[in-house]
Amino acid sequence: MDRFLLFLGCFLPSVADYSKDQHGYFMFSDFFCYIPSRNPKEVQYLIDWYFNMELTMQYNSSVGGWTGFTPAGLITAAKFNADKHDVVQRILERELVCQRSVEMVYNGTEEAKVEPNVSLQTVEDNDPTLECSALDFYPKHIRLTWLSNGQEVTEGVTFSDVLPNGDWTYQAHTYLTLTPGKQDHISCMVQHASLKEPKIYNWESSKNHTENYIIGGVCALLLGAVFLCGGLIHYKLRRRSFAI
Incomplete structure (x- = not known):
């Protein structure tokens, strides 16, 4: 409210x-x-x-x-x-x-509400730190919350001040230091007056991307094998019918 x-x-x-x-x-x-x-x-x-x-x-x-x-x-x-x-x-x-x-x-x-533009990115590779940025929003008050598997994260979290852009809009950033070896579903939840309900933005790690590519490749190979087997069966059946 x-x-x-x-x-x-x-x-x-x-x-x-x-x-x-x-x-x-x-x-x-x-x-x-x-x-x-x-x-x-x-x-x-x-x-x-x-x-x-x-x-x-x-x-x-x-x-x-x-x-x-x-x-x-x-x-x-x-x-x-x-x-x-x-x-x-x-x-x-x-x-x-x-x-x-x-x-x-x-x-x-x-009447004067501007929805924030939100982006998630990795800012450090050696010590993985995620950045959730909310840009060009109005009014000033905003809340950025990190979620891990749907639960709020408080450890390893830092926030920037809400900074003016000089055109009546604002920007804010929050950072999350990842725990090495821990594979959780990380999200950034944004709450703002311009939003009817909180918006959740999911972060896709490079490992997740790789796994998605591998799964996609395996599915493509399996689908290709099914079509190949189906084609061979159809070919043999047609050849047998011509022989008769």
Whole structure:
């Protein structure tokens, strides 16, 4: 399920600034709308209140009020919670700013989705390492998972950062170091907002290719032998009929 955090920055001027050497008092707040689904009732409204770069208190609509984290924050939070006007104001802010933005946020992000181009390759021959690359996708969040015989692999796995391409798309890579002599069915599973369900990409080792060629060759020889035997039997039967 897609989740979105709508950031609403509010940069407030200093409540007091009596110092001339830039060491006065400074206050600001961050406003957030946490949107876990299209259901407006699940929207969470958050306010982080800072004083001199220290988080002093927080408003959380799920809690239903302010929570203080410092001595001054505890006093101010209690004052705000007792203020009926502040209580009504936060309820209206959640409704007008957050809940009414749900459809806009989801529609805007769902329209802009680009499916990743995925490739698997061996990057080191001596110490076999597989690379699963997801290229040119949007939005940024993606999950790449290595599977061995259908089970998630965690050992010998490394990930790159999700890197911007400079054209609003992204790329990501993950690497798996193979265990020598261990012959498992290796796959890379990709989960992304542009995909209705996870996609699994299988890796074909050189040994598997060789085995496939050998099996194909044996099947061709057997099929040729069957046709040859059938032709000889048909030839002998026709020759016998002419002799009679």
